Amino acid sequence: MNLTLKVWRQNGPDDKGHMETHPIEGVSPDMSFLEMIDMLNDQIIRAGGDPIAFDHDCREGICGMCSMFINGEAHGPGRGVTTCQLHMRSFKDGDTIAIEPWRASAFPVIKDLTVDRSAFDRIIQAGGYVSVNTSGNTIDANAILVPKVQADEAFSSATCIGCGACVASCKNASAMLFVSAKVSQFALLPQGQPERESRVLRMVEQMDKEGFGNCTNTGACEVECPKGIDLSNIARMNRDFLKSSAKSEN
Amino acid sequence: MLDSKTPEGPLADKWTKYKDHIQLVNPANKRSIDVIIVGTGLAGSSAAASLAEMGYNVKAFCFQDSPRRAHSIAAQGGINAAKNYQNDGDSVHRLFYDTIKGGDYRSREANVHRLAEVSTNIIDQCVAQGVPFAREYGGLLDNRSFGGVQVSRTFYAKGQTGQQLLLGAYSALSRQISKGKVTMYTRHEMMDVVVVDGKCRGIIAKNLVSGELERHSAHAVVLATGGYGNVFYLSTNAMGSNVSAAWKAHKKGAHMANPCFTQIHPTCIPVSGEHQSKLTLMSESLRNDGRIWVPAKKEDAEAIRKGAKKASDISEADRDYYLERRYPAFGNLVPRDVASRAAKERCDAGFGVNETGEAVFLDYASAIERYGNTEANIRGLKSQSQAEITALGKEMVKAKYGNLFDMYKQIAADDPYEMPMKIYPAVHYTMGGLWVDYNLMTAVPGLYAAGEANFSDHGANRLGASALMQGLADGYFVLPYTIGDYLSKDIRTGKISPDSPEFKTAEAEVQSRMDRLINNNGTKPVDYFHRRLGRIMWDECGMSRNEEGLKRAIQAIRSLREEFWKDVRVPGAINSFNPELDKAGRVADFLEQAELMCLDALERRESCGGHFREEYQTAEGEALRDDDHFAFVSAWEFTGDPGEAKLIKEDLVFENIELKQRSYK
Numbered sequence: 043m044n045l046t047l048k049v050w051r052q053n054g055p056d057d058k059g060h061m062e063t064h065p066i067e068g069v070s071p072d073m074s075f076l077e078m079i080d081m082l083n084d085q086i087i088r089a090g091g092d093p094i095a096f097d098h099d100c101r102e103g104i105c106g107m108c109s110m111f112i113n114g115e116a117h118g119p120g121r122g123v124t125t126c127q128l129h130m131r132s133f134k135d136g137d138t139i140a141i142e143p144w145r146a147s148a149f150p151v152i153k154d155l156t157v158d159r160s161a162f163d164r165i166i167q168a169g170g171y172v173s174v175n176t177s178g179n180t181i182d183a184n185a186i187l188v189p190k191v192q193a194d195e196a197f198s199s200a201t202c203i204g205c206g207a208c209v210a211s212c213k214n215a216s217a218m219l220f221v222s223a224k225v226s227q228f229a230l231l232p233q234g235q236p237e238r239e240s241r242v243l244r245m246v247e248q249m250d251k252e253g254f255g256n257c258t259n260t261g262a263c264e265v266e267c268p269k270g271i272d273l274s275n276i277a278r279m280n281r282d283f284l285k286s287s288a289k290s291e292n
Numbered sequence: 293m294l295d296s297k298t299p300e301g302p303l304a305d306k307w308t309k310y311k312d313h314i315q316l317v318n319p320a321n322k323r324s325i326d327v328i329i330v331g332t333g334l335a336g337s338s339a340a341a342s343l344a345e346m347g348y349n350v351k352a353f354c355f356q357d358s359p360r361r362a363h364s365i366a367a368q369g370g371i372n373a374a375k376n377y378q379n380d381g382d383s384v385h386r387l388f389y390d391t392i393k394g395g396d397y398r399s400r401e402a403n404v405h406r407l408a409e410v411s412t413n414i415i416d417q418c419v420a421q422g423v424p425f426a427r428e429y430g431g432l433l434d435n436r437s438f439g440g441v442q443v444s445r446t447f448y449a450k451g452q453t454g455q456q457l458l459l460g461a462y463s464a465l466s467r468q469i470s471k472g473k474v475t476m477y478t479r480h481e482m483m484d485v486v487v488v489d490g491k492c493r494g495i496i497a498k499n500l501v502s503g504e505l506e507r508h509s510a511h512a513v514v515l516a517t518g519g520y521g522n523v524f525y526l527s528t529n530a531m532g533s534n535v536s537a538a539w540k541a542h543k544k545g546a547h548m549a550n551p552c553f554t555q556i557h558p559t560c561i562p563v564s565g566e567h568q569s570k571l572t573l574m575s576e577s578l579r580n581d582g583r584i585w586v587p588a589k590k591e592d593a594e595a596i597r598k599g600a601k602k603a604s605d606i607s608e609a610d611r612d613y614y615l616e617r618r619y620p621a622f623g624n625l626v627p628r629d630v631a632s633r634a635a636k637e638r639c640d641a642g643f644g645v646n647e648t649g650e651a652v653f654l655d656y657a658s659a660i661e662r663y664g665n666t667e668a669n670i671r672g673l674k675s676q677s678q679a680e681i682t683a684l685g686k687e688m689v690k691a692k693y694g695n696l697f698d699m700y701k702q703i704a705a706d707d708p709y710e711m712p713m714k715i716y717p718a719v720h721y722t723m724g725g726l727w728v729d730y731n732l733m734t735a736v737p738g739l740y741a742a743g744e745a746n747f748s749d750h751g752a753n754r755l756g757a758s759a760l761m762q763g764l765a766d767g768y769f770v771l772p773y774t775i776g777d778y779l780s781k782d783i784r785t786g787k788i789s790p791d792s793p794e795f796k797t798a799e800a801e802v803q804s805r806m807d808r809l810i811n812n813n814g815t816k817p818v819d820y821f822h823r824r825l826g827r828i829m830w831d832e833c834g835m836s837r838n839e840e841g842l843k844r845a846i847q848a849i850r851s852l853r854e855e856f857w858k859d860v861r862v863p864g865a866i867n868s869f870n871p872e873l874d875k876a877g878r879v880a881d882f883l884e885q886a887e888l889m890c891l892d893a894l895e896r897r898e899s900c901g902g903h904f905r906e907e908y909q910t911a912e913g914e915a916l917r918d919d920d921h922f923a924f925v926s927a928w929e930f931t932g933d934p935g936e937a938k939l940i941k942e943d944l945v946f947e948n949i950e951l952k953q954r955s956y957k
Contacts, residue, residue: 071705173467201455
């Protein structure tokens with residue numbers, strides 16, 4: 043396959059940035075999207091240029107590091123896949139492909155397609171945990187009963203990989219899907235109950251502080267989420283947030 | 293001879309007795325002691341969280357953009373623990389025994405027993421943290437079985453157990469970061485360890501965003517930096533996984549132990565072409581129901597390779613279910629090392645089934661039929677057509693393995709419900725690593741190694757679902773005790789200065805190496821050399837090894853290393869975000885470590901676990917161990933050149949287990 047790539051280049055957060063065009067030949071349909079970028083970078087380096095910087099690590103769809111906005115969609119045209127699991131057979135010979143970074147003011151560009159997502163870490167630090175020490179001397183694991191349906195639902199919420207596709211897809215750059223997935227995991231489990239109210243308040247407060255936008259229920263995040271985290275998480279978080287806010291204002 | 297510092301006394305009492313007699317550090321003193329943790333996978337995150345909780349000042353480092361991305365996240369299957377919830381005869385002793393035997397009798401008894409002892413605490417701890425393990429309808433925890441054992445002791449969270457455990461450890465770490473007890477340095481890579489007056493006192497780190505070098509001092513340093521499978525270029529490891537931290541430690545005096553012990557996992561998606569950057573594992577659980585085969589006739593195999601025939605064109609009589617043929621007792625469920633070698637043997641003999649000749653079939657047709665018939669019976673359906681039975685069977689297989697089948701379809705663009713999957717072994721885990729004593733301390737005082745980065749628990753072959761167990765055991769429950777004992781002698785030391793000559797020299801060395809890489813003006817990108825190194829290692833130091841090949845590999849690695857330093861091209865600048873420069877440094881280290889791996893494989897003149905020397909096999913082609921001459925840990929000391937390392941032995945003493953030849957026939 044021969045393709046034309048239009049790639050976002052930006053040398054640091056203060057640079058204005060621009061699209062750069064690269065023709066690429068001999069792309070195999072069996073390549074993953076990132077392997078195609080590897081091939082392009084190999085060309086660029088051999089020609090004495092500056093390769094495209096992009097985040098990636100596990101290349102099996104679970105670490106959440108890869109983050110490309112391809113032809114106007116987070117992680118490209120596939121559903122339920124990250125950029126690293128997208129294969130070139132999803133494209134046709136002669137296609138022009140536009141590749142951009144996640145765009146959100148809370149995710150400043152470091153270089154080219156690499157952005158800073160440390161805001162997500164700070165939101166987790168604000169309360170995305172159960173306050174239990176790691177002594178191992180808790181009660182026996184089977185002393186905490188969790189109905190299977192609830193456990194499975196908590197697991198579904200917990201599968202969020204923190205990639206940020208939800209933020210990149212949202213016209214308001216809202217992080218509600220990410221935050222609500224963690225809030226929901228603990229809200230659904232008995233272990234999460236003692237801190238349920240303070241957790242949601244603290245995490246939402248941090249989310250706002252980081253400069254993420256508000257949710258207007260367009261559902262774009264749910265469509266683009268590679269792990270299928272659904273909007274019911276946001277509904278659950280809103281409910282918990284309202285309840286906790288009302289209580290804390292008394 | 294190395295001293296493992298294993299405590300005296302009966303095996304089952306050693307850890308308890310040890311804990312009762314170590315020196316403690318009082319809370320006020322802990323506040324003036326600094327500990328550095330490098331790596332934030334299961335071992336690193338759990339160690340950082342635990343030590344911070346105890347009161348130490350912790351600095352944690354990872355090269356990824358967040359601690360949550362460490363490659364522990366990709367573990368699929370599960371985590372073992374001797375809970376005996378299934379009442380199937382499991383116990384601490386049985387877990388200990390299975391692990392020693394699975395490791396082909398090349399691990400240290402006392403360490404493995406301790407691992408089995410704390411395994412149960414791990415599950416309690418993780419559940420308390422809100423890790424959503426799989427549950428039964430009554431609300432209790434569910435278990436499943438894994439290869440090489442006869443009990444169900446594996447706890448799991450679908451096919452994402454590593455992710456859930458890491459997020460649990462990450463949440464504990466995040467809690468300590470929020471309290472200010474851990475300072476987290478993301479996008480930072482450790483470039484060297486600093487040794488002052490014979491003790492490890494800190495590290496040189498590189499801020500990968502700005503490119504600047506930083507000096508960080510501490511009273512102790514823990515390396516939880518994972519394994520070195522990427523020395524093979526293609527592996528199931530993440531792209532960034534590397535040996536550099538461990539290798540730098542080795543060059544500063546830590547011993548590298550059993551570096552040739554590599555685990556090659558039998559069921560991975562085969563290489564599709566030259567562009568391939570990594571390999572994807574298909575969970576071991578697929579071998580429960582799938583049957584592995586190749587055509588019995590060479591002409592059929594050739595026809596399949598050329599595309600003239602399909603798997604379904606080969607009649608039952610013309611198929612060779614070689615695992616069932618060779619190992620009737622265990623069949624398709626032999627341990628990983630045995631299954632991998634058997635696949636290679638068939639492909640080398642010319643029976644491979646894809647274009648490259650390096651693939652075998654993993655077939656679900658008979659499982660689909662079996663499940664279909666069972667389900668038809670359950671539903672009370674009589675006189676179903678074959679097509680209806682097959683449809684029912686597919687439904688059942690989908691419920692059990694659906695996500696794996698989808699993943700295969702996504703990567704291989706082939707429908708595994710219709711055609712058998714093509715699979716081939718791939719590098720997955722390294723049992724070898726930094727030599728540590730019972731305290732998990734390397735040969736450098738104050739420098740510790742935990743998780744896959746150390747060598748201690750898995751011998752020559754790791755059992756499935758044991759890597760997660762070891763990472764969390766080291767971080768949550770072992771290091772917090774052993775480091776405290778060491779630091780109790782350091783309470784009067786005071787703050788360590790990062791401005792001593794040792795720090796300055798180390799920083800200058802790192803700087804000059806980066807200068808050399810960036811100003812090299814070569815012609816070829818880093819990956820070009822990494823790919824070639826991988827090919828050498830895979831061909832000569834992979835699933836089977838021999839003296840001639842290993843000697844050839846050592847020569848080839850040396851000349852490749854020379855070529856690298858002459859001709860590598862590293863673009864960009866030093867003081868900037870430059871992933872190519874970071875990669876160049878890591879590959880330069882792989883080019884040295886690879887030679888030591890081959891040397892170790894050459895010197896170990898026996899076959900054991902994942903290490904198969906062709907010269908040492910039984911008449912039936914099985915691994916032939918030599919306990920009289922090789923029941924020891926090979927710990928290598930750096931002497932200035934990677935290939936001139938000095939071999940120091942730690943004899944393995946088995947007081948509680950009788951050494952036997954493993955048999956799966």
